Amino acid sequence: MRNFCRFLWMAAVLLTPSVAVAQTALDKLVAAAKSENELNFTSFAAAFGGVDAMPKLEDAFNKKFGLKAKLTFTPGASMPALAARITQEYKSGVHAASDVFLGNQSSMTQMKKDDALAEVDWSGVFPWITPEMEILKGRTVLVWTGLATMTYNSDLLKPADAPTKYEDLIDPVKAKAWAGKLAAPMFPDWMIELSLIWPKEMVLDFATKLSPSITGLIRYAEVDRLLTGEFVLMTNESDGPAVASVAADKGGHITAVPGSTPSQAYYNQLAVPKNSASPNLAKLFVGFMISPEGQAIADSIGHEASHLVAGTRVNKFLAEKKVTAIDPRLIADFYEKGGDPALSEQIRQIMKR
Amino acid sequence: MTQPEIAAADLAIASPPAWRAVAGRSLVPAIASLGLVMIVSLLASVLLRSFGSLESATGRAAIIALFSDAEYYRTLLDTFYFALLTTVVAMLFGVPIAWFVERTDLPGREAIRVMMGAGILIPGFFTAMGWVYLAHPRIGMLNIWLKDAGIVINIQTLTGMGFVQGLALAALAFVVAAPSLSAIDSTLEESAEIHGLSLVNRFRYVTLPLVTPALMASALVTFMVALAVFDIPAVLGLSAKILLYSTYVYNLVNPASAEPLYEIAAASSAPMLLLAVGLSVLYYRIIRQSSRYQVVSGKGYRSKLTPLGARGRVGGLTFVGLYLFLVLLLPLLLVAWGSFLPFFRPISVDALRFLSFNNYVGVLTPSLWTAVGHTLIFSVVAPTFTTIISVALSWVILRQSRAISRAVELIAFLPLSIPSVIFGVGAITIALAIGSFVPIYGSLALIILVEIVVRTSVATRITGSAMVQIHRELDEAGAVFGLSTGVRFTRILLPLLGPALAYCWLFLAVLAFRELTVPALLVSRDNLTVSVYTWGLLSLGSLGRASAVTILVLLSVALLGAATLVVGRLAVRVRAEGRS
Numbered sequence: 064m065r066n067f068c069r070f071l072w073m074a075a076v077l078l079t080p081s082v083a084v085a086q087t088a089l090d091k092l093v094a095a096a097k098s099e100n101e102l103n104f105t106s107f108a109a110a111f112g113g114v115d116a117m118p119k120l121e122d123a124f125n126k127k128f129g130l131k132a133k134l135t136f137t138p139g140a141s142m143p144a145l146a147a148r149i150t151q152e153y154k155s156g157v158h159a160a161s162d163v164f165l166g167n168q169s170s171m172t173q174m175k176k177d178d179a180l181a182e183v184d185w186s187g188v189f190p191w192i193t194p195e196m197e198i199l200k201g202r203t204v205l206v207w208t209g210l211a212t213m214t215y216n217s218d219l220l221k222p223a224d225a226p227t228k229y230e231d232l233i234d235p236v237k238a239k240a241w242a243g244k245l246a247a248p249m250f251p252d253w254m255i256e257l258s259l260i261w262p263k264e265m266v267l268d269f270a271t272k273l274s275p276s277i278t279g280l281i282r283y284a285e286v287d288r289l290l291t292g293e294f295v296l297m298t299n300e301s302d303g304p305a306v307a308s309v310a311a312d313k314g315g316h317i318t319a320v321p322g323s324t325p326s327q328a329y330y331n332q333l334a335v336p337k338n339s340a341s342p343n344l345a346k347l348f349v350g351f352m353i354s355p356e357g358q359a360i361a362d363s364i365g366h367e368a369s370h371l372v373a374g375t376r377v378n379k380f381l382a383e384k385k386v387t388a389i390d391p392r393l394i395a396d397f398y399e400k401g402g403d404p405a406l407s408e409q410i411r412q413i414m415k416r
Numbered sequence: 417m418t419q420p421e422i423a424a425a426d427l428a429i430a431s432p433p434a435w436r437a438v439a440g441r442s443l444v445p446a447i448a449s450l451g452l453v454m455i456v457s458l459l460a461s462v463l464l465r466s467f468g469s470l471e472s473a474t475g476r477a478a479i480i481a482l483f484s485d486a487e488y489y490r491t492l493l494d495t496f497y498f499a500l501l502t503t504v505v506a507m508l509f510g511v512p513i514a515w516f517v518e519r520t521d522l523p524g525r526e527a528i529r530v531m532m533g534a535g536i537l538i539p540g541f542f543t544a545m546g547w548v549y550l551a552h553p554r555i556g557m558l559n560i561w562l563k564d565a566g567i568v569i570n571i572q573t574l575t576g577m578g579f580v581q582g583l584a585l586a587a588l589a590f591v592v593a594a595p596s597l598s599a600i601d602s603t604l605e606e607s608a609e610i611h612g613l614s615l616v617n618r619f620r621y622v623t624l625p626l627v628t629p630a631l632m633a634s635a636l637v638t639f640m641v642a643l644a645v646f647d648i649p650a651v652l653g654l655s656a657k658i659l660l661y662s663t664y665v666y667n668l669v670n671p672a673s674a675e676p677l678y679e680i681a682a683a684s685s686a687p688m689l690l691l692a693v694g695l696s697v698l699y700y701r702i703i704r705q706s707s708r709y710q711v712v713s714g715k716g717y718r719s720k721l722t723p724l725g726a727r728g729r730v731g732g733l734t735f736v737g738l739y740l741f742l743v744l745l746l747p748l749l750l751v752a753w754g755s756f757l758p759f760f761r762p763i764s765v766d767a768l769r770f771l772s773f774n775n776y777v778g779v780l781t782p783s784l785w786t787a788v789g790h791t792l793i794f795s796v797v798a799p800t801f802t803t804i805i806s807v808a809l810s811w812v813i814l815r816q817s818r819a820i821s822r823a824v825e826l827i828a829f830l831p832l833s834i835p836s837v838i839f840g841v842g843a844i845t846i847a848l849a850i851g852s853f854v855p856i857y858g859s860l861a862l863i864i865l866v867e868i869v870v871r872t873s874v875a876t877r878i879t880g881s882a883m884v885q886i887h888r889e890l891d892e893a894g895a896v897f898g899l900s901t902g903v904r905f906t907r908i909l910l911p912l913l914g915p916a917l918a919y920c921w922l923f924l925a926v927l928a929f930r931e932l933t934v935p936a937l938l939v940s941r942d943n944l945t946v947s948v949y950t951w952g953l954l955s956l957g958s959l960g961r962a963s964a965v966t967i968l969v970l971l972s973v974a975l976l977g978a979a980t981l982v983v984g985r986l987a988v989r990v991r992a993e994g995r996s
Contacts, residue, residue: 105941108953114783117781136783137939137940138944138948138952139948139949143670143675147678148844151844152848155852156852157848157851157858160939173675279654279656281655286759288655291549291760291761293552293655314758
């Protein structure tokens with residue numbers, strides 16, 4: 064008992080300075096942010112629940128840090144397009160179109176290569192951010208895990224007939240159930256990233272067999288096109304569980320099924336561009352979005368949250384379905400090494416046929 | 417002296433001081449030059465960018481990467497077929513309707529004119545979605561009804577897309593052709609009638625030849641616009657794996673994860689530029705002998721309507737009614753229906769239980785009000801400047817020496833066939849280059865400037881085809897009496913061009929209102945527009961909310977239009993009472 068008390072005391076002595084440092088760094092950041100009045104956040108329309116969520120996020124953000132900042136959300140730009148634009152703006156010496164940037168792995172890696180992201184000791188400043196959440200150390204924080212799954216309209220395709228893995232999509236017998244009703248994303252990036260899970264030859268064979276059976280190409284999150292029956296099955300949805308939740312909110316039934324083991328995932332991260340007009344508010348916003356308060360709002364309205372935060376839907380989905388998601392480091396390394404241009408080109412050519 | 421010569425003499429007596437004469441002389445060419453500089457700057461920045469090399473993937477020059485892509489050639493062929501079909505359908509509907517409205521006594525002409533404009537207000541992606549729900553091989557209501565007959569209509573084919581796009585662009589053909597039809601001297605038709613020509617033959621042998629330049633302009637403009645349209649090919653084509661030029665470019669600048677390939681997108685504009693040059697030369701040849709088509713002169717000009725007779729009226733109303741049903745009523749009905757549903761369901765009694773106002777409540781956010789404010793400014797300022805520049809350009813094209821007019825004509829025509837997203841790329845390049853001393857980047861002014869450049873071609877066709885019918889003798893009479901260029905331009909030409917300019921402005925305002933591609937590419941806090949906001953909702957999968965925004969906006973525009981009409985009539989009455 065005495066040893067245990069001694070251990071507790073020593074741990075307290077050792078930890079106190081680091082907590083104090085973190086508190087000090089956060090306090091300094093909050094103090095600096097008070098001189099910045101507005102945070103401009105431009106992103107795609109559904110980001111964290113879009114316009115529906117922004118007033119709540121603004122209130123909770125100001126409450127958490129004792130601020131009176133205005134959060135202005137501008138919907139419209141896609142992640143890669145905005146990343147390219149912010150980088151171009153940085154190189155030209157003008158303020159970024161968005162004070163804080165929400166991007167996927169490839170966009171973030173490219174921006175890091177272009178040295179357009181501010182360096183921040185995220186886990187040092189915010190006590191609730193763990194090093195694991197910093198996908199690109201000192202640059203980005205994972206705030207939203209999009210589990211890339213197959214999705215199908217369960218009112219039109221019986222679960223017994225539905226695919227349970229990607230291989231089923233090219234099974235000629237099973238494929239009869241969705242023949243002429245199969246949608247795929249407009250871009251084959253999901254197949255390129257599949258090479259991190261499957262051998263390249265297997266990916267190429269899969270692409271060759273799948274391509275002729277694809278009826279149409281649609282954008283991600285076009286929930287209504289599955290709900291109306293225009294298509295019954297989507298080969299890959301950027302965030303299947305989120306789409307299923309959106310469909311449920313609308314009174315429809317969409318089921319998300321991971322196509323591979325581990326499941327594919329889009330790790331969407333927040334970062335602060337070096338040319339942010341309100342860099343301190345932006346850093347606080349990043350910290351806020353991964354806090355329990357920020358995650359709760361984004362999860363309940365936008366169905367977007369991190370699998371690393373306990374209690375979020377995606378966290379529960381992985382636990383309930385006993386599914387593991389692909390290691391974010393694996394994807395980060397893939398893009399940091401420049402991806403696989405040869406494979407990308409091969410897949411693009413196959414999918415064009 | 418003829419009437420205009422007397423008027424010119426009166427104006428000459430009250431001629432302005434010397435400095436105003438100089439300003440008047442140089443004002444029109446200066447405005448035209450400004451327009452040309454804007455077009456050339458943007459085109460140059462796009463072309464320069466296309467010669468940039470690719471840092472990723474292949475490392476080849478953008479233009480080489482583009483021309484080694486077999487899909488690009490297939491896409492171009494499909495695009496030509498699509499544009500040709502679109503033009504045929506648009507002309508088949510747009511020109512006869514313009515004739516009915518401008519040259520005949522068809523009842524309800526004013527209402528038809530308004531509805532032709534209203535049809536353009538509905539964003540193309542809604543028209544496309546409407547046709548998906550109507551004629552999709554699986555979920556289309558028509559196909560559900562025709563199931564037992566074994567007939568399947570598939571709108572998601574190149575031909576289907578061309579038909580839908582043609583219907584949508586008939587309004588453009590209408591707007592370009594209508595001013596010229598309205599300006600025809602009716603004495604020519606009356607002479608033909610006296611000589612025993614039937615209504616059809618009068619149209620064939622008198623009216624049609626007189627409006628040939630306007631019709632050619634209308635067809636060329638429609639064709640060029642069809643080459644670059646985005647929304648209908650995006651909704652109907654992409655989901656059926658049919659790529660057209662605009663969607664091909666869209667894929668290049670909006671990849672899912674890789675970097676946007678702006679350089680290749682810019683390079684893709686080069687063949688379109690060449691095509692624009694070719695069509696411009698063709699157009700120039702048609703109007704070279706423009707004096708053959710001048711129908712408004714200073715001597716006894718008169719415009720009178722042709723009586724249709726009872727059978728003609730029924731036929732005319734049926735034709736116009738069918739068009740308006742397909743283009744206006746049907747999509748509007750489906751948009752309205754969809755705005756009350758959580759997700760789209762075919763119209764049925766069973767679906768009534770899902771109707772609610774939730775979508776309307778959900779869209780009333782601060783972002784929408786901001787977008788409405790920006791859209792109002794954008795839709796008023798851009799068309800106003802575009803019209804001013806286009807009139808000046810048309811004047812230079814038609815009234816200056818052949819060498820100058822040919823060059824100006826050529827440049828003014830170029831932007832037409834290039835998707836506006838390409839100009840957006842050029843605008844980003846220029847705005848960033850001058851960003852440190854001209855803070856235009858990310859502003860509403862930037863998208864207004866790009867809109868002016870993009871629309872100048874269409875506007876110049878409209879103003880030019882109207883101006884070609886105004887005889888030179890009016891201008892010459894003014895010059896004889898010592899009027900400066902500016903005074904002749906503002907006091908003689910502009911009043912005669914009034915209806916055409918009103919058409920032009922209104923049409924441009926509608927196009928600006930629904931413009932999506934450039935505002936979406938350049939979107940920022942300071943220039944968010946309603947179309948970008950609506951497109952964002954569609955990207956979210958919120959078809960219901962996007963429909964609700966469209967209905968709210970259309971209702972507001974209708975109320976505004978009705979209020980303007982009432983106020984205008986009251987003003988006329990008050991003025992009349994004051995006089996009496």
